[in-house]
Amino acid sequence: MITDEQRAARTARAVAAAVSAGRDLGIAVTEPEVLYDVFSVIVRLAPSPVVVRVPTVLPRTTTPEAQLTDQRRELAVAAWLGEKGLPVVKPSPLVPAEPVRRDGFSMTFWELVEFVEDANLAVGYTAKLVAKLHAALRDYPGELAFLNGLDPFIPDGLAQLEGRPDLLDPADLDRARREWETLRPLLESEEAFAKAFPGVTVQPIHGDSPGYNLIVTTEGDLYSDFELVKRGPIESDLAFNGPEGIEAYNAAAEELGLREVDETVLKTIEAAGRLQMVACLSMAPELPMLVEGMKPMIDLWRASPFEG
Template sequence: MIGFMAPQDIADRTTAAVDAAVGAGRDLGLDVTDAAVLHDVFSVVVHLAPAPVVARIPTVLPHYADPDSVARRQRAELDVTRWLADQGTPVIPPSALVPREPVRRGGFSMTFWEFVADDRGREPDYEANSESVADLHAAMRAYPGRLSFLDAAEPRFVTEGLALLDKRPDLLDPDDLDRARREWQVLEPYVQTRAAFEAAFPGIDLQPIHGDSPPANIFAGVDGDRYSDFELVTLGPVEWDLAALGPDLEAAYNRGARRNGQRQLDERVLAFVNGVGMLRAIASLALAPQLPALVDYIGPAVDGWRTMPFAGGMAD
């Protein structure tokens, strides 16, 4: 495929990220002799063994991202997870062996986390995970720090991603792109400002939320489940964290919400976040030259999106 990174280029990117993490870890006083890559998709996640520390290095990023903008988001994630850990919420916390701040090296901005052994024999239970997200939301409500409104929607990413796809009909059919642009004209104002959202959805409270499908980001540790990957932590409606998961998992969340005395999911807000989430997924196709697997991964989602109400029904 023309314009896509070759496998060797991707392997070189991974090697550069690992080398940067190993060098940064050693500079911070960690004993690193057997680094092992644990995950490599949008970020390279590497265990800096034998130190009980994991480095996460974002590597697949929009063209406008730079170490400063990446570090700002990383600081929010570090602050929220450290606070949650201090409250006794089961999260993967920042490593206590290094300063709790992003570290730059080799053109990357990285963070360091406590190593937690995973229970490899256990399959994810997404229904149980979705019910558990209500517990996470209950814990996050009291977070005292400041978070921006719906940063996780990444409106600049959607706008610029759709613009880039105008030149890539091999990635998205022009008719689909036309619909996506028209939907974004309807939906964008409600993710740009809190005032616009609150006017459209009166009575829907906003709070700190995970931001990136927490039922899919619960880590099965040998010592129990841990909430993880708060890279898109933001202020928003709880529905955002259940976007595109379907009625069964929504019902599971509602069971947890009733147990905690919280409000249940609002159907109109769910339709809205599902619409925005789909446009964000479609815009992600603009990253496919950096991560070719996205083409096959997002294709089925685009098929499903064609059957959804236009702009989540917000244009009615």
């Protein structure tokens, strides 16, 4: 496991890289401020109205080339939604909308927004905003991968947990592998999904719980964090929202001309999501807080029926 000192040093390197890259792009930086530090270090380049996202903990399967592709997609989608008038955190207008590599990190630059701390949005409210996002994303013309983030991340993460009973019990690992072998044929491609769930449409989606990635500001709520934008079923953006969230989404979907949630697809996507959480434990050596942070989800998965 990485030590606190090693993690602090990693954060300091990320901040230094963000400051250096920002200054080279002509941004005035005198007091950089770390706003967030988990999988990414989020740095405000004060006094300039620029925020830099520097990913520091990535899956082993994410190559530099794949990361660059994902970051370009994120920037492109956020910029496109902003041009359509959707309330979204946009790429910084002060620099080119392109990822920047510096000192081993690949980073993206975003506009600064003033957020309201400790805001708590009701799931029924956020589900309606997710429906509006889906309605806008239907027309996105760019190329997106189908359900990226499941394979090879899940099988590789489970492979790394082999021989790590401190992170996952061997019996749990065996169950996770068997569940993935059940789910993989249904989700491995758009063609496989269409065969498994005939008539269930797919489209561009946020890809990472958009209802939980809304930023509440004094001027309104903004969609954010399109790092995992992809093609897939709308259920992927609604996993674990519960009955209230699904009911609210369906009501909004009817008004917007979207299809309602398919309960079988939702159950399948949630099962895959639980396995993603299990596989995330493979990243705990680089981010020890995951052991405790993932424990509630792991306990729920362990107590749930086998997804066979």
